Amino acid sequence: xxxxxxxxxxxxxxxxxxxxxxxxxxxxxxxxxxxxxxxxxxxxxxxxxxxxxxxxxxxxxxxxxxxxxxxxxxxxxxxxxxxxxxxxxxxxxxxxxxxxxxxxxxxxxxxxxxxxxxxxxxxxxxxxxxxxxxxxxxxxxxxxxxxxxxxxxxxxxxxxxxxxxxxxxxxxxxxxxxxxxxxx
Numbered sequence: 001x002x003x004x005x006x007x008x009x010x011x012x013x014x015x016x017x018x019x020x021x022x023x024x025x026x027x028x029x030x031x032x033x034x035x036x037x038x039x040x041x042x043x044x045x046x047x048x049x050x051x052x053x054x055x056x057x058x059x060x061x062x063x064x065x066x067x068x069x070x071x072x073x074x075x076x077x078x079x080x081x082x083x084x085x086x087x088x089x090x091x092x093x094x095x096x097x098x099x100x101x102x103x104x105x106x107x108x109x110x111x112x113x114x115x116x117x118x119x120x121x122x123x124x125x126x127x128x129x130x131x132x133x134x135x136x137x138x139x140x141x142x143x144x145x146x147x148x149x150x151x152x153x154x155x156x157x158x159x160x161x162x163x164x165x166x167x168x169x170x171x172x173x174x175x176x177x178x179x180x181x182x183x184x
Contacts, residue, residue, distance in 0.1 A: 014044065020043075037078065
């Protein structure tokens with residue numbers, strides 16, 4: 001073990017908040033866990049779901065560097081179940097597994113046209129924009145919650161010609177917080 005206490009190999013699947021937290025506490029106890037992350041960079045929803053105007057990516061990177069300095073290895077671009085299996089990891093000597101794959105799925109409203117080109121969930125849209133995708137033309141955001149507002153504000157920052165939000169509730173009953181509505 002890099003930390004000198006426990007030699008058992010532990011695999012953590014997913015480098016989002018849960019996986020990183022698990023790695024931190026295992027390293028603190030003396031293990032040297034390895035995180036397997038399917039995305040290009042660690043951070044999960046912190047990196048790919050929260051816009052930079054709310055959480056700067058260098059803050060995430062600084063925290064991850066601390067975890068790496070504690071002896072945690074992070075292997076990005078490796079999807080467990082696709083690129084490597086749990087059985088293969090067992091054969092490599094891993095004794096413990098922590099599955100922290102998150103629940104990053106967005107939800108479409110179940111209406112006609114939701115599968116047309118250019119239509120996506122807010123979660124997928126935020127992920128694309130956080131990976132550098134630029135937006136052009138007019139953008140329509142359907143929904144009135146905090147994530148919908150994040151999507152609208154991100155679309156504006158990523159080059160949309162215009163952004164319109166539509167939601168079922170009247171303005172005073174929108175699910176988004178008052179602060180989020182005011183900022184939008």
